[in-house]
Amino acid sequence: MSTNPHIAIIGAGLGGLTLAKVLQLHRVSCTIYELEASPNVRTQGGSLDLKLESGQRALELAGLTKEFVAIARPEGDNMRMAGKDGKVLFAMQGFDFQDGFEAVQKVERERAEREKSAESKPVGVWDDAIRPEVDRGMLRQLFLDSLAPETIKWGHKLVSILTSNSSSTSHKHQLTFANGITVAADVVVGADGAWSYVRSAITSAKPEYTGVTMVEVQLSDVDTRFPEIGKMIGRGSFITSQDNKALMAQRNANSHVRTYVALRIAEDWVKTCNIPFETDPRETRLKILEYYQGWAPELRKLVELCDDAFTPRRIYQMPIGLKWEHKAGITVLGDAAHLLSPFGGEGANLAMLDGAELALAIASVASPNSDSTETMDSAIIRYEQVMFARGNETAAESDTTMTEFISEEGAARGAAYMRNQFTMHQGLPE
Numbered sequence: 001m002s003t004n005p006h007i008a009i010i011g012a013g014l015g016g017l018t019l020a021k022v023l024q025l026h027r028v029s030c031t032i033y034e035l036e037a038s039p040n041v042r043t044q045g046g047s048l049d050l051k052l053e054s055g056q057r058a059l060e061l062a063g064l065t066k067e068f069v070a071i072a073r074p075e076g077d078n079m080r081m082a083g084k085d086g087k088v089l090f091a092m093q094g095f096d097f098q099d100g101f102e103a104v105q106k107v108e109r110e111r112a113e114r115e116k117s118a119e120s121k122p123v124g125v126w127d128d129a130i131r132p133e134v135d136r137g138m139l140r141q142l143f144l145d146s147l148a149p150e151t152i153k154w155g156h157k158l159v160s161i162l163t164s165n166s167s168s169t170s171h172k173h174q175l176t177f178a179n180g181i182t183v184a185a186d187v188v189v190g191a192d193g194a195w196s197y198v199r200s201a202i203t204s205a206k207p208e209y210t211g212v213t214m215v216e217v218q219l220s221d222v223d224t225r226f227p228e229i230g231k232m233i234g235r236g237s238f239i240t241s242q243d244n245k246a247l248m249a250q251r252n253a254n255s256h257v258r259t260y261v262a263l264r265i266a267e268d269w270v271k272t273c274n275i276p277f278e279t280d281p282r283e284t285r286l287k288i289l290e291y292y293q294g295w296a297p298e299l300r301k302l303v304e305l306c307d308d309a310f311t312p313r314r315i316y317q318m319p320i321g322l323k324w325e326h327k328a329g330i331t332v333l334g335d336a337a338h339l340l341s342p343f344g345g346e347g348a349n350l351a352m353l354d355g356a357e358l359a360l361a362i363a364s365v366a367s368p369n370s371d372s373t374e375t376m377d378s379a380i381i382r383y384e385q386v387m388f389a390r391g392n393e394t395a396a397e398s399d400t401t402m403t404e405f406i407s408e409e410g411a412a413r414g415a416a417y418m419r420n421q422f423t424m425h426q427g428l429p430e
Contacts, residue, residue, distance in 0.1 A: 004029065004368075005186035005366055005376065006184065006185045006186050006187070007023060007028065007030035007189065007362065008030070008031055008033060008175060008185035008187065008189070009031065010158050010175075010191060010197070011033075011190065011191035011336070013140075013192075013334065013351065014140060014143070014351050015334030015335075015352060016032055016034075016189070016192075017032070017355070018058050018062055018143065018359070019189060019191065019333065019354075019355035020355075021062040021063075021064070021146055021359075022356050022363070024148055025062070026360075026363035026367045027367055027368050028362060031151065031153060032152045032153065033152075033153050033175070034153065034154050035155070035192075037154055038154055038155075039141075039144055039154075046135070046136060046252055047135055047136070047252050048136050048139065049345055050068075050072075050132060050352075051346075054349035054353040056068075058356040059352070061356040062356060063146075064146060068139070071134055071138045071142065073133045073134065073253070078091075078092065078235045079091065079236050079237045079239065080234060080236075080238050081238075081239045081240070081415050081418065082299075083241070083410060084245075084292075084294065084295040084296065084299065084410070086240070086296035086299055089411050155179060156177045156181065157179070158197050158198070159177060159178050161188060161330070163328075163330075172185070172329040173185045173186070173188050173329055173330070185329075187329050187330075187331075187376060188201075188329060188330045189331055190332035190337075191351070191355065192336055193336060194207055194335045194336075194339045196332060196336035198330065202326075202327045205318060205322050205324070208317060210341050211264050212263065212402060213263055213269055213270060213312065213313065213314050213315065214315060215310055215312045215313070216258060216259070216313065217259050217261060217307065217309070217310055218257065218258050218306060218307045218309060219256070219259070220307055221255050222257045224255065225305075226301070226305055228298070228301075229249075229257070229298075229301060229305070230255070233257055237250045239411070240299050240411060241407075242409070242411060243408060244263070244264035245263050245264070245406070246262040246405060246410065247259060247262075247303070259302045263291060270312045270314065273287070275288065277310040278310075281308035285303055285304060285306065315342065316339060317340055317395060317398070317399065318337075320395045321392050322388075326377065328377050331383070333351060333354035333358055333387070334350065334354055334355070335351065337387060338387070338395055340394060340398040340399075341399055342398075346394045346398055350390065350391060353390075354387055354391075357387070361379040361380060361382055361383040365378075400417075
């Protein structure tokens with residue numbers, strides 16, 4: 001079935017960009033429709049750790065591993081955990097990226113051998129633990145630079161999907177955007193995030209509040225301005241948690257640190273807390289610090305000395321175990337399919353892997369070289385079945401991680417959990 005279908009991708013996040021890139025490598029045309037007016041409308045968040053069997057696998061399928069190596073920070077995989085007294089309870093050392101790149105090739109060879117022999121041998125803990133960090137914005141730019149010109153239509157907010165059941169219609173779906181433009185598509189892929197419009201066309205399920213809210217704060221030029229904080233954070237992440245609260249500091253590129261203030265608190269707290277996040281930085285710092293009375297002075301400095309921008313975010317996730325009956329010519333990926341709590345560090349990894357695997361499924365029937373007799377919907381259903389299983393398993397793991405970290409015991413409980421998860425624990429980074 002090679003009929004040159006029109007593939008419409010809604011959303012230019014990492015999942016949608018990966019989908020488009022892999023499709024183009026297989027000579028399947030597609031268009032991304034993104035609601036934001038340009039790629040620089042807002043910052044793209046903090047640092048991501050890309051895992052071998054998901055994010056790095058997607059980069060391999062997109063042909064971008066070499067470019068990724070040039071911007072990755074292998075040392076960013078270092079992590080330390082402490083209680084509110086600042087005493088370190090758990091530490092994980094990062095790995096040399098050259099080992100990681102070689103391990104990618106090793107995993108691929110092992111995968112091929114497993115497929116030949118129909119084995120299901122899991123990847124070893126060592127391989128899975130090699131997770132170099134990269135700034136989200138830099139990774140996104142890498143994909144943007146790699147796509148064919150005019151792939152992305154900026155400033156296109158989807159407001160309507162009309163599906164035709166007529167066999168005489170050349171395209172199944174009519175998409176209407178807020179700017180008045182209407183396009184026809186054979187396949188619509190929702191890569192449009194947590195509050196996906198496309199998802200609403202296939203299921204009534206919506207994200208649910210996890211009980212945790214975060215406030216993102218930042219420290220610029222930390223190694224020059226606040227070297228004691230830079231030393232405390234180290235080369236990767238420094239996480240402190242206790243009393244159902246956390247301060248999670250993450251080193252980004254260019255001596256920049258993002259800290260996530262996390263509280264287990266009511267869903268309406270951002271509206272009812274009387275903290276002037278947008279108008280009074282000094283008062284905002286003081287009110288946030290009231291929640292961290294009794295915490296070590298060096299930990300409180302993450303808020304006391306932070307820049308003047310504050311971004312509160314309620315943390316939501318999709319219902320765990322969610323599945324839906326396939327709707328012809330429509331599917332979703334990433335957060336639109338299986339929004340996770342961020343505590344497992346899996347969201348971007350799964351979105352990229354979803355995008356790559358959906359692209360392979362579509363290309364298997366739509367590539368100019370394809371002689372497959374399989375239908376497009378059958379190929380998409382194959383993708384969805386794998387995505388459901390993987391997404392729900394990871395969602396459960398991420399929810400467990402959040403429960404362990406944001407608890408009364410906090411880091412003490414989280415450290416015990418992490419020791420069970422990472423047999424490669426190597427002690428404090430030097």
